[in-house]
């Protein structure tokens with residue numbers, strides 16, 4: 001038992017030892033397991049690190065590859081550049097080759113040029129001496145020019161005096177006579193009835209052969225002859241009428257004027273004779289040009305003219321002349337201010353043709369300034385004028401206003417007087433360094449287209465057309481007032497206290513300062529060439545002769561020194 005017991009205890013001791021060993025073995029296994037886990041973790045970490053390092057290496061390899069490609073590309077570009085540079089170098093080499101040759105040539109040329117410069121330099125020296133000689137001469141010439149300018153201004157004064165003397169010798173009132181040509185419109189059936197009642201023409205339809213028209217023309221023309229082929233101062237008219245005893249009575253009338261213009265005369269020829277007067281108004285004179293004659297005799301054609309260059313009338317030509325002279329006079333030290341107005345006198349009432357609106361309803365009054373000898377019409381447009389073309393457009397404006405009036409009142413243009421006035425004020429301001437004289441001159445140019453001068457028609461006198469009778473009476477009144485004024489001015493030469501009846505008509509009152517002895521007057525008598533108008537023509541010729549026989553005193557220029 002004891003043995004049993006000791007054996008059990010021994011076994012128990014063994015079991016305890018074994019349990020202890022097992023526990024140790026378990027703890028050892030646990031440690032080993034822990035170490036194993038740690039070793040696995042480490043292996044895992046090592047793997048990860050390795051993978052990262054592999055990736056980094058791969059990226060590095062790729063980067064290197066890229067860099068190699070880029071370097072290769074750079075290399076390729078550089079090679080290309082190098083190739084080009086080589087080509088450039090070879091081109092430059094050949095250029096340098098050429099340049100060296102050119103340089104050599106230029107060096108030779110330079111040598112030649114240097115020699116030429118030497119020669120030219122000596123020429124320049126010669127020229128410099130010539131220039132200094134010429135400068136001296138120029139200074140002397142400039143001095144001479146200054147003296148000549150002064151002389152020119154002095155001769156200008158002499159010229160004005162002489163010009164005026166010539167005008168005086170020609171007479172301060174002059175008369176021209178102009179016969180208009182026969183017009184196609186004259187050869188109408190109506191005229192044929194008027195002029196050739198005795199002729200046996202049966203065809204009154206207006207269609208005729210050129211021969212018949214020519215024959216008719218000759219029949220219609222009045223017997224007018226121009227015998228003075230040299231001076232063109234005479235017109236002779238022959239008329240035949242039946243005496244009380246039934247016998248043919250032939251009469252010849254001789255008239256002499258300052259100038260007679262035949263039907264073929266051109267506007268330019270007429271103006272040539274008038275142009276001197278335009279010069280006078282820039283010299284400070286009052287100039288008045290009248291167109292007188294029966295309706296249709298060519299007054300408006302003479303004064304205003306037609307649209308074509310050759311048919312331009314006296315007003316536009318005179319205006320152009322005034323502007324031209326004013327421009328020329330600038331070179332003689334004169335400066336001009338030019339203004340214009342255009343009036344119409346109808347039934348003793350003034351109408352402003354340059355006014356605003358279609359029909360002038362204003363009441364205009366004529367005011368004279370005795371001190372300055374100037375005339376002003378109240379409330380009329382006085383337009384500053386700068387060029388002849390501006391005047392042309394003003395004339396057409398006036399023309400259109402007249403035609404408006406003409407349609408309102410039948411044929412008004414032939415039943416009213418139109419007065420175009422240019423006022424010219426000049427001051428001598430001198431030239432360049434040469435001071436002016438300060439002399440001032442004020443002139444005016446009046447271009448008057450008078451109303452038709454025909455006598456009162458009996459059919460109107462019957463009271464058939466009272467307005468026409470009044471118009472005609474007014475026209476006759478103003479035309480005879482004009483004749484009376486001219487006659488009185490003629491007599492004034494002998495009696496200085498002679499009364500001049502300017503106030504008898506609006507026309508003479510308006511033109512008072514331009515009609516006085518101080519002014520230059522020209523009357524252009526317009527005549528119709530037709531036999532039918534012979535009696536009117538003779539009346540006009542007698543009136544013009546009366547005017548022509550009048551001697552008006554010396555014209556005075558309106559000038560003063562400021």
Ligand SMILES: Nc1ncnc2c1ncn2[C@@H]1O[C@H](COP(=O)(O)OP(=O)(O)OP(=O)(O)O)[C@@H](O)[C@H]1O
Nearest residue numbers: 180181294295296297298299300301302413414452
């Ligand atoms: N010298 C001329 N050469 C050519 N045609 C002319 C000439 N003179 C006048 N005429 C023409 O004769 C016609 C009548 O002339 P104009 O109208 O000038 O006459 P007028 O005397 O002014 O008449 P009114 O008193 O009616 O105004 C117009 O057709 C005009 O063109």
